[in-house]
Amino acid sequence: MDIYRAHVLVCGGTGCSSSGSATLIERFEQKIAENGLEKEVKVIRTGCFGLCEAGPVVIVYPDGTFYSRVKPENVDEIVTEHLLKGRKVEHLVYTDHATKEQNAEKALEDINFYKHQMRIALRNCGVIDPENIDEYLAMDGYRALEKALTSMTREEVIDEVLKSGLRGRGGAGFPTGKKWQFAYNSVSDQKFVACNADEGDPGAFMDRSILEGDPHAVIEAMAIAGYAIGASIGYIYVRAEYPIAVKRLQVAIGQAEEYGLLGDNILGTGFNFHLYIRLGAGAFVCGEETALMHSIEGKRGEPTTRPPFPAVKGLFEKPTMLNNVETYANIAQIILKGADWYSSIGTEKSKGTKVFALGGKINNTGLVEVPMGTTLRTVIYEVGGGCPNGKKFKAVQTGGPSGGCLPESLLDTPVDYDNLIAAGSMMGSGGMIVMDEDNCMVDIARFYLEFIVDESCGKCTPCRVGTKRMLEILNRIVEGKGEEGDIEKLEELATTIKSTALCGLGQTAPNPVLSTLRFFRDEYEAHIKEKRCPAHHCQKLLQYVITDKCRGCTACARVCPAGAITGEVKQQHVIDPKKCLKCGACMEKCRFGAIIKI
Amino acid sequence: MKSLAELEAIRKATLSRINVRTDEKGDTTRVVIGMATCGIAAGARPVMLSFMDEIQKRQLAHVTVSQTGCVGMCRLEPMVDVILPGKEKVTYVHVKPEMVPRIVAEHIVNGRPVEEYTIGAAENA
Incomplete structure (x- = not known):
């Protein structure tokens, strides 16, 4: 066991491994050897740091410099500048989404993402070599x-x-x-x-x-x-x-x-x-x-x-x-x-901390551990950095397929077992998926129910058949074929499944539908009565239209795979709704923001 | 199978090895070595290696060795700063590997700076 003056910690969690951290480790070892630093600098593969969004993550101690999104070609620079000459590579240092601050002089604990966290279960993740x-x-x-x-x-x-x-x-x-x-x-x-x-x-x-x-x-x-x-x-x-x-x-x-x-x-x-x-x-x-x-x-x-x-x-x-x-x-x-x-940590009935996996429409995708009783708002805005691209927050799904979606009005709910159940969701194992204005809540409910239908073991009838019937109704609704009475039918099925299914999987299966019905009933009604998807998400219920912002550059017409767009150069173009496949390629291509979904 | 005493020994030895990662608590002694071109040319690298050697031999937890750039007094290199928690920085100049064991023993372990190696002594001579 030798002493080294500097330790290079490279995240070897699943997130960073899939963004190439294994190659980084090899390259670090090779470059460190080339520069004759192998007796001074040690490379260690750790577990997850939590900030998967910024991966692959590399931390250089003793200064604690936090490098994010490191590519193999950046390794040479870190070795020759930071490790050999002691100069931080500023342009690779992690930048906070919200404050645009770099952590160059700050300790890891001072970054917004970690500031509100308290790590008990994750205390060694990203600190030690898990294989030692x-x-x-x-x-x-x-x-x-x-x-x-x-x-x-x-x-x-x-x-x-x-x-x-x-x-x-x-x-x-x-x-x-x-x-x-x-x-x-x-x-x-x-x-x-x-x-x-x-x-x-x-x-x-x-x-x-x-x-x-x-x-x-x-x-x-x-x-x-x-x-x-x-x-x-x-x-x-x-x-x-x-x-x-x-x-x-x-x-x-x-x-x-x-x-x-x-x-x-x-x-x-x-x-x-x-x-x-x-x-x-x-x-x-x-x-x-x-x-x-x-x-x-x-x-x-x-x-x-x-x-x-x-x-x-x-x-x-x-x-x-x-x-x-x-x-x-x-x-x-x-x-x-x-x-x-x-x-002494946590709330009256929920003690300690809870780890959450933050995902979906959020800036700091990753793993966070906060004391029980922290509000959803703190987790999503302070730790998670809010929704990307300035989109408006719509709901957060907690508790996985057994949980539910909570709207903005409940963001100040302190997170613990009892409060989440009172709010209409549940703690679950700790998945937290954030949705913004572009997410259709009916489609979210449909997604979770589809998962349950796939995963139902088939042993008891309420879960095997009941969830399937619910999914069929939801599929109809998102295709614009919803009928009056569908909502009531969903509610009736949900109540029956909840009270009769054999195990926890079945008993909680209708929760995503029930919680979205509770907070976003208007979206269901818009789908059924007006054949309209308020989030412009459900393909069968939307149309792409070109507005008068169009400059007639023809870029959309050239990219359309169906040949649905026509128009003269420098004239406003038109999309033929009959030919349109709703692939969205034209909207992506348009530089003037002239194409919208209605 | 390891005995309780053996586990404790492993803990102590490993902590001195990985404490470099946990230096947030302010109870760490820092050894900072000037490693710009001037320092390296004057022989800072062997000095640093002997500091690391000495710290390892004595299994000192809470001591980190790090490098810094040129402070402008290139003629005094290799320069080494030793900062004990809560104490003023002490700067040693013209440090050679054979001086390191004394600095570690007297200053880092026992808290008494080696006056004759310091910048004050060199400037007054």
């Missing part, structure tokens, strides 16, 4: 496990989690300590601990980033949970679609075993805990706890009724304690810093 257990150890890693095994009884551990007020981060918000207590109370020759890493909500990637950036945090917490409830075997159920997360988990489990932090007689205390990875095949319903456990057992991933709850009869008919990745990521900190510290 020593770095996790240096950040007080496995100290909580030591503390629990050597100085706390099993009851004391459960009590601490209970007192912290931590609630399940998978979405339902069940008190974690209670879950541990139920599993502890069950008597059996064998118990199991399981981790739900089958993150399936569209647009959500919190769990993925935690596993990629700080896998040991989850492993340590699962071992603590195993000690507390009396389980010697743990399973992590992770989607096969997360190859980087799976690989880092494998590496981390191997290292923990080598150090004696997993396996038999951990730290010489006589406690045994073995951890195994099970890969999910990408079915959304397998994120439901009973379906997930059937899948681990090697059976078809279908839900079954509860009770019996998993804490009584779970995996292989034995008591099982199942928590979400993000829930586990909080445990070690709670044990180390105490329940009082944790419960």
Whole structure:
């Protein structure tokens, strides 16, 4: 282990990997060697920094310079200027969208994006090398496990989690300590601990980033949970679609075993805990706890009724304690810093912080962690930087396919489990998708319902048939074939499905429709009665028209694939609606803003 | 399998290696070496390497080594600034690798600047 004067941290999360961070790492290593700096400067691949929109992200320490959107050809400049001569490459330094400020002299924490955040679950993401257990150890890693095994009884551990007020981060918000207590109370020759890493909500990637950036945090917490409830075997159920997360988990489990932090007689205390990875095949319903456990057992991933709850009869008919990745990521900190510290953060009934995956029409797409009780407005405008291109905010979708859309009037809602439900949505696993004036709310509802129809396992009729019928109605509406009474029919179906479906997936499936009906009923009515899409989004309900701003440059006519545009040079052109394919190519091409959608 | 003591040793050693990334708390000692053309020509690079060596040998957490440009007194290079938390900056001049262990031991570890190597001593001579 050598000391280096400078560390170059390159994000190796999924977002930055897909924008080419692996090539950057190679190039950095090569250039650093060429300049003879290999003994002075170290390149480290970290987990996600959160600001995926600005990726690939590179941070140079000790100064903490934050470079964004780094291309391979920029590497040479960073090495020869910054690392060799100590001069920052100003033009590559991250610029804040809202303030247009560069962070050149500021610490990372002072950028708007990070200022309102509080990182507990993500504390090591983007800070340590996730494939190096020593770095996790240096950040007080496995100290909580030591503390629990050597100085706390099993009851004391459960009590601490209970007192912290931590609630399940998978979405339902069940008190974690209670879950541990139920599993502890069950008597059996064998118990199991399981981790739900089958993150399936569209647009959500919190769990993925935690596993990629700080896998040991989850492993340590699962071992603590195993000690507390009396389980010697743990399973992590992770989607096969997360190859980087799976690989880092494998590496981390191997290292923990080598150090004696997993396996038999951990730290010489006589406690045994073995951890195994099970890969999910990408079915959304397998994120439901009973379906997930059937899948681990090697059976078809279908839900079954509860009770019996998993804490009584779970995996292989034995008591099982199942928590979400993000829930586990909080445990070690709670044990180390105490329940009082944790419960001082957040609101009365929702303690701690929550990680959100910000996506959609927002400037700072990425991963954020804020204390419970932060308002939606702060998350979207201060952290997220608002909607791009000066568009007007319309709604934010929280909770994935089980959640709902909240309009601008509810932006000052403090984010916690109970407030979001009262507002007509839910916390869910933490996806937050922002929509602007160009998004049609009927189409959004249709999108989520289509997802549910695809992912319904088909076991119970309300979900299998009911959601399909709802989708058919919505498809009709967006095509301009909506009829009087459709809204009422949707509402009736939704209520029935909610009260009769077998599992959480079905029971919450109508939520996107219900919440958009609640806040954007006028858009549904405009589609049905006036055959008009107020957002000019639904193709069948809009027309492209050329206004008198047209200078007759003929650019649109040349780009139109259907030959629908006619007109003389320097004369206003006309679009033939019968021939128009509504591809939008003309609107993109027009330099005068003369083409509009009506 | 690692014992508790071994884990603690790994923590300490790794922290001294990665503390360069966590320098936000103001309890860090900074060693800043002039590494412009003049500094490098006068032999700043071996000086920096010996600082890094010495810090590693002693497993000093909360010490960072970084570089800076030319401050204009090229004739005094290699120049090294040592800034202890909450203390005034001390500037050493004409630093050679063999002077480094003493600076680390007396100044960084024990808080007593090595007067005879400082810029004040050089200017008065």
